[in-house]
Amino acid sequence: MPGPHNPSTPETAITQCRTLEEDEATHCGKPATEGYPCPERCKIHQQQYRTMYCKYKEAAKHVDEVKQSGSIPTTHEIELYGKLEVVLKKINFVRKYIEAVRVERTGRRIHGTRFFLKSAFISSSKQSPMLTVTFFIAFM
Numbered sequence: 001m002p003g004p005h006n007p008s009t010p011e012t013a014i015t016q017c018r019t020l021e022e023d024e025a026t027h028c029g030k031p032a033t034e035g036y037p038c039p040e041r042c043k044i045h046q047q048q049y050r051t052m053y054c055k056y057k058e059a060a061k062h063v064d065e066v067k068q069s070g071s072i073p074t075t076h077e078i079e080l081y082g083k084l085e086v087v088l089k090k091i092n093f094v095r096k097y098i099e100a101v102r103v104e105r106t107g108r109r110i111h112g113t114r115f116f117l118k119s120a121f122i123s124s125s126k127q128s129p130m131l132t133v134t135f136f137i138a139f140m
């Protein structure tokens with residue numbers, strides 16, 4: 001005898017979008033329709049997720065390139081700067097680096113909090129160059 005067939009039972013349950021709104025406390029109330037392998041977000045939050053991910057990954061790439069290039073001046077190098085033109089060029093370089101670090105750190109934290117419901121997620125590997133840069137700015 002074949003098992004009972006119940007056509008009213010849904011094949012897949014509709015889940016709610018797992019994203020927190022910008023207040024980082026309120027859950028999105030829309031159905032999750034986007035994501036792989038299982039839908040985890042609504043269409044709007046999936047777009048935000050992708051945009052934010054690309055933005056902080058791009059910033060992280062810049063941060064890593066600067067770190068690997070060894071372009072962040074040492075204290076001794078800073079002491080040897082004698083021309084205003086060189087100083088201004090280095091300040092501009094460091095400002096761009098600081099902005100990339102800020103974008104990456106903020107992006108990772110917000111991304112983890114809103115889309116993965118994690119508390120502060122900040123890579124400690126980014127701490128050291130920041131201290132050097134902070135010293136550089138304070139020295140100028």
Ligand SMILES: [Zn+2]
Pocket residue numbers: 017018019028029030041042043044045
């Ligand atoms: Zn949503």
